[in-house]
Amino acid sequence: MEKISVAVRFRPSIAEEAAGERQWRIEDNRISLHRPLGTPISGISFAFDHVFEQSSTNASVYDILIKSIIHAAINGFNGTAFAYGQTSSGKTFTMNGSQLDPGIIPQAVRDIFDTTHMITDREFLVRVSYMEIYNEEINDLLSLGNQRLPVHESLERGVYVAGLREEIVNSADQVLELIKLGEANRHVGETNMNVRSSRSHTIFRMVIESSAKDSTSSVDAIRVSVLNLVDLAGSERIAKTGAGGVRLKEGKHINKSLMILGNVINKLSENGKHRAHIPYRDSKLTRILQPALGGNAKTSIICTVAPEEVHIEETKGTLQFASRAKRITNCAQVNEVLTDAALLKRQKQEIEELRRKLQGQHSEVLEQVILKQRNDMHKSELEREKLAMELQEERKSRQALEHHMGEQQRRIDYLNELLASNDARKLVQGTIHTHSSYEEMSSRNCMSQGNTFTTPIFKAMPDQFVVKRSNHSKAFDSSPLPENFTNTANEDLWLQLNKGFRTDLDALQMTPNVRYRAAQSNDTSIGTDLEEWNTKERCLNLASECKLHALQVDALKEQYDMLERKYSQLREENSSLVQTLSNSNHDVVVLKAQKDELQKDLNYEREKMRDLKEEIRLFGLVFAERECLLNSLYSKSKTMIENFSSSQII
Numbered sequence: 001m002e003k004i005s006v007a008v009r010f011r012p013s014i015a016e017e018a019a020g021e022r023q024w025r026i027e028d029n030r031i032s033l034h035r036p037l038g039t040p041i042s043g044i045s046f047a048f049d050h051v052f053e054q055s056s057t058n059a060s061v062y063d064i065l066i067k068s069i070i071h072a073a074i075n076g077f078n079g080t081a082f083a084y085g086q087t088s089s090g091k092t093f094t095m096n097g098s099q100l101d102p103g104i105i106p107q108a109v110r111d112i113f114d115t116t117h118m119i120t121d122r123e124f125l126v127r128v129s130y131m132e133i134y135n136e137e138i139n140d141l142l143s144l145g146n147q148r149l150p151v152h153e154s155l156e157r158g159v160y161v162a163g164l165r166e167e168i169v170n171s172a173d174q175v176l177e178l179i180k181l182g183e184a185n186r187h188v189g190e191t192n193m194n195v196r197s198s199r200s201h202t203i204f205r206m207v208i209e210s211s212a213k214d215s216t217s218s219v220d221a222i223r224v225s226v227l228n229l230v231d232l233a234g235s236e237r238i239a240k241t242g243a244g245g246v247r248l249k250e251g252k253h254i255n256k257s258l259m260i261l262g263n264v265i266n267k268l269s270e271n272g273k274h275r276a277h278i279p280y281r282d283s284k285l286t287r288i289l290q291p292a293l294g295g296n297a298k299t300s301i302i303c304t305v306a307p308e309e310v311h312i313e314e315t316k317g318t319l320q321f322a323s324r325a326k327r328i329t330n331c332a333q334v335n336e337v338l339t340d341a342a343l344l345k346r347q348k349q350e351i352e353e354l355r356r357k358l359q360g361q362h363s364e365v366l367e368q369v370i371l372k373q374r375n376d377m378h379k380s381e382l383e384r385e386k387l388a389m390e391l392q393e394e395r396k397s398r399q400a401l402e403h404h405m406g407e408q409q410r411r412i413d414y415l416n417e418l419l420a421s422n423d424a425r426k427l428v429q430g431t432i433h434t435h436s437s438y439e440e441m442s443s444r445n446c447m448s449q450g451n452t453f454t455t456p457i458f459k460a461m462p463d464q465f466v467v468k469r470s471n472h473s474k475a476f477d478s479s480p481l482p483e484n485f486t487n488t489a490n491e492d493l494w495l496q497l498n499k500g501f502r503t504d505l506d507a508l509q510m511t512p513n514v515r516y517r518a519a520q521s522n523d524t525s526i527g528t529d530l531e532e533w534n535t536k537e538r539c540l541n542l543a544s545e546c547k548l549h550a551l552q553v554d555a556l557k558e559q560y561d562m563l564e565r566k567y568s569q570l571r572e573e574n575s576s577l578v579q580t581l582s583n584s585n586h587d588v589v590v591l592k593a594q595k596d597e598l599q600k601d602l603n604y605e606r607e608k609m610r611d612l613k614e615e616i617r618l619f620g621l622v623f624a625e626r627e628c629l630l631n632s633l634y635s636k637s638k639t640m641i642e643n644f645s646s647s648q649i650i
């Protein structure tokens with residue numbers, strides 16, 4: 001068990017400090033508020049793991065607070081670092097930094113690649129993703145088409161965002177390019193407080209998998225760690241940011257999710273014994289950060305604050321949040337995976353084989369080929385996963401619809417049965433003529449009543465309340481309550497009562513243009529008629545609802561078929577990728593054989609050259625010997641000739 005490490009960072013003051021203002025003072029990682037005259041204000045003093053002054057750099061924040069988490073992540077521990085604070089207090093500056101003073105994210109990326117390159121006995125696979133939570137919806141910052149992604153949970157993967165693009169990477173520069181792309185897609189906007197205010201929470205995620213290089217056994221564990229670097233949107237006072245319209249809506253979502261984060265931290269900071277339910281599920285942010293808050297991760301929070309007097313209340317709020325966060329304990333452990341959940345494990349054999357064969361041959365180019373193939377394989381895996389999920393959803397909604405339709409059908413059957421028994425009863429009583437539709441029934445009723453239509457009585461009605469249509473319809477300006485208000489109403493009366501609301505009269509047109517008379521409450525056939533009428537109408541409604549559902553089912557079936565097609569297309573693509581991979585394996589084998597042949601020829605030539613050299617050397621030796629012999633013969637004969645000539649002269 002270890003505590004979350006919490007630091008506070010003051011951003012440089014924007015305004016000149018005026019005399020007579022309260023001030024924050026920093027002493028040995030303790031922050032306290034002082035009166036203008038310098039005396040401390042009691043009760044406003046906080047201690048943290050570290051406090052960074054206004055002049056601090058991102059490099060020092062990284063070294064003191066973040067580096068250990070990054071190194072632990074390389075060794076298999078989950079890690080999270082996030083920046084929390086009011087708007088314009090320097091969160092984005094801390095996470096992203098500037099050209100001159102790179103922030104935590106670029107420093108972490110460089111550190112990861114520098115460190116993993118130095119570890120020679122392990123092989124690493126790093127993948128990255130980048131998402132934002134904007135107005136409580138998750139968007140993929142690396143793929144614009146991936147919006148409103150769902151959060152899922154599984155035993156193997158824990159809480160994860162389904163369908164998020166993940167890129168396998170092998171250099172810091174490559175990751176920094178991806179971050180640039182993501183930054184361009186992030187929601188930012190201008191407020192009174194910040195010209196480039198982050199309007200969403202962003203989570204930059206790196207998954208680091210590693211395995212021992214010399215391990216050949218397929219049951220060896222692979223370490224998988226997840227590193228989240230989070231730049232939260234800033235809490236804001238709507239009055240201060242001057243937000244309206246879109247900004248206001250964003251601000252409400254931001255404040256709400258930060259409030260839920262605060263709730264989670266409050267609950268976690270309570271004494272373990274009395275700890276209540278932790279509301280992780282109340283927001284997407286807390287759900288995704290769940291392992292970082294009271295779970296299996298090493299976590300650092302950097303709380304950024306503004307030093308100005310005008311922000312004292314917000315700063316106090318941030319410091320209180322930070323104090324509570326300091327009490328949270330996490331339980332981080334190395335994550336070792338034995339199943340196929342590790343990507344490295346799934347890809348390892350093929351890639352290893354390829355790499356072994358390609359060793360020494362244009363290695364940079366071939367590394368790129370391997371990386372591309374890794375990414376293609378991973379992408380098609382993700383795509384397949386997404387499609388499988390969509391298929392499952394479709395299946396569920398189809399099942400639900402079919403179930404619903406079945407229910408409707410049962411209800412229709414039941415109602416038909418009811419009707420049939422009702423008809424039978426009436427036949428026995430001899431009071432009903434056969435009819436097959438609602439219209440028939442209506443006309444039968446009209447005819448059987450002469451020129452009058454018996455309307456059912458639901459409650460006790462006042463005598464006979466009769467509506468009579470006249471042929472003219474005029475709009476009236478006022479509706480004085482008629483003095484002679486009787487039980488008989490004609491259109492004029494309706495118009496007076498409704499201030500000329502014609503819609504009511506239009507509705508009345510649905511009934512035959514005849515004089516109506518309310519039925520007497522003692523008419524015994526009315527109850528049955530009403531039941532029959534209602535039943536028929538419900539039948540008609542249900543039938544049309546069924547038709548609609550059938551249409552929906554057809555559309556869903558089509559969509560389902562389309563998804564199936566897409567799924568099988570992807571499978572094909574995947575198998576063609578595997579085929580390409582095996583082709584390139586084959587090419588590598590051929591290349592290697594050619595190289596071996598050439599090597600053999602070269603060796604043969606070398607040997608020949610050595611023999612020739614030896615021959616030349618021997619020849620040189622013989623030549624020198626002969627030359628020596630000749631020289632001595634020459635000098636001997638020369639001496640002899642001289643001797644001979646001198647003996648002749650004497």
Ligand SMILES: Nc1ncnc2c1ncn2[C@@H]1O[C@H](COP(=O)(O)OP(=O)(O)OP(=O)(O)O)[C@@H](O)[C@H]1O
Pocket residue numbers: 010011012054056085086087088089090091092093094194196197198199232233234235304
């Ligand atoms: N430590 C710092 N050193 C230099 N400049 C800083 C520092 N912190 C913040 N700033 C500057 O202050 C301004 C606001 O900072 P930033 O955008 O990082 O705030 P924020 O907390 O991310 O705001 P929001 O929540 O609105 O997105 C920026 O211009 C940034 O460059």
